[in-house]
Amino acid sequence: MAKLTAKEVANAKPKDKAYRLSDGGGLYLHIRKSGSKSWECRYIKPTTRKPTYTGVGAYPDVSLANARARATDVRKLVSEGIDPQLVKAEQKAKISSEQSNTFKAVAELWRDTKVNLNGSNTIAGNWRKLELHAFPSIGSIPVTMLTAPMAIAALKPLEKKERLETVKRTAQLLNEIMTFAVNFGLVHANPLTGIKEVFRKPKVQHMLALKPEELPELIRIVAKANMAITTKCLIEWQLHTMTRSSEAAGARWEEIDEEKRLWIIPKERMKMKKEHQIPLTEQALAILDVVRPISGHRNYVFPSIRDPKKPTDAESINKALSRIGFKGRTTAHGLRSLASTTLNEQEFNPDVIEAALAHTGKDAIRNAYNRSNYLEQRKPLMKWWSDHIEKASYGSMSITNSHR
Incomplete structure (x- = not known):
């Protein structure tokens, strides 16, 4: 059978019914009633041994020469026992997946x-x-x-x-x-x-934190500041408990066990996803006594002023510190650094300090063996820290001094 010519392909006209012109080797030009033309390749399905057609492109987008090349690819797949239609479906699914996976x-x-x-x-x-x-x-x-x-x-x-x-x-x-x-x-x-x-590298900025000797200034200014009593309590609560701002701001009354003098933060609220127990000192308990009339009937110890059913914003401490003159000097996280620096200078056990800060060491092997939370050892450390804060507050009306 003679092969088609480019002229024959171009001049093929539609008829009352769709029909095909053979080019040989299983390649056909399919002419529809509408006049549209496309290339098809006839082959025997490897699995069923039945004849079928697979499209290899529309004319004139795919020329006669390109159609022949594609028909050759189809015959090669069939000779290897591969169904071209399955290959096409797989390619289509891959393209669809790529387009949807932006x-x-x-x-x-x-x-x-x-x-x-x-x-x-x-x-x-x-x-x-x-x-x-x-x-x-x-x-x-x-x-x-x-x-x-x-x-x-x-x-x-x-x-x-x-x-x-x-x-x-x-x-x-x-x-x-x-x-x-x-x-x-x-x-x-x-x-x-x-x-x-x-990209250009940002300048290394050290954590903003007050020096240990600046603690009295912090206590004095917070005590005199014109801010909500719950915000003052929150600042002192974070300072005494050495927690992260999100942990302090999100404190719930149900987490407080006053009989055991513990604040038990569930793992879901902790950065390292590990439950954290904090011994509560006399000063910390005094802070709770202050806020109890305000929030004791609610879920959160430090409720939001705008919506008491929600906790106060974790950024409220940073905002408050900035308003009262500590912008560029310290942050909520800096309060933890202040505690760490002071306690290390007093030569407390570094492991106990890290446990109080709910830090996990970078040594994975050591962490696997050292699973102690140092709870008993942290009790005297927390007492010393709260007493130290209280001494720094002498002469000012801090929360703990004015309500004990």
């Missing part, structure tokens, strides 16, 4: 895995960075097509604005999401590894 869609899957690992504030903060600095540029790009230059271009405007710390953190998040994509089997390798190295 960077933002994969980021949402990644976020779901973080719900039980990070605090809600951390998750929200990280997601906000992505919404502002990543999704507008690369959110709709399939992860299989995402490249380092694309991600770098998304973060360059931040670098120009000197927001280098945000660049660093956002680049880390992009890397983490793409590593997740690798582990999920969506891409073979992470193309964003090391992109943070192309």
Whole structure:
């Protein structure tokens, strides 16, 4: 049978019924009643041994020469026992998967895995960075097509604005999401590894914290400050208990065991996802006595002023410290640093101090063997620290001094 010519293909006209023109080797030009033309290849299905057709492209998008090349590929697959239609379905599914697995869609899957690992504030903060600095540029790009230059271009405007710390953190998040994509089997390798190295580095800033000798000034100014009594109590509560701001602000009355003089924070609220028991000193209990008339009938020890059914904002301590003149000098986290520095200077056992701060050491092997929470050893340490704070408050109307 003579093969088709390009002219014959171009001049083929529609008829009352669809028909096919053979080019040989199983290749046909299919002409429909509408006049549209497409290429089809006839083959015997390897599994059923029945004849069938598979499309190899529309004319004129696919020329006669290209159609013949595609027909050759079909015959080669069949000769190897592979059904071309299954290959096509697999390729279609792969393309569909790639198109649906955009960077933002994969980021949402990644976020779901973080719900039980990070605090809600951390998750929200990280997601906000992505919404502002990543999704507008690369959110709709399939992860299989995402490249380092694309991600770098998304973060360059931040670098120009000197927001280098945000660049660093956002680049880390992009890397983490793409590593997740690798582990999920969506891409073979992470193309964003090391992109943070192309940006200028932020200056190293040491943790803002007061020196031990500045503690009396802090107590005095907080005592005289024009702020809500619950905020004053919260600041002193965090200072005495050496907790993180989110842990202190989210304290619940049900977590307090006054009979055992313990504050038991469940693992769900802890950064390291491990229950933390804190011995309560006389001064800490005095703070509870102050706030009890205000919040004793509610769930949270330090309820939000706007919505008492919710805890106060974890950032309220930082905001309060900033308002009363400590901006650039200390933060809520700096109160923990102040406690750590003071206790280390007093030569308390470093392991006991770390346990009081709910820190986990970087030595994984040591951590596996050293599972003690040093609760008994922490009781005299906490007493000394609260007594030290009380001495620093002499001459001022601190919460613990005025209500004991």
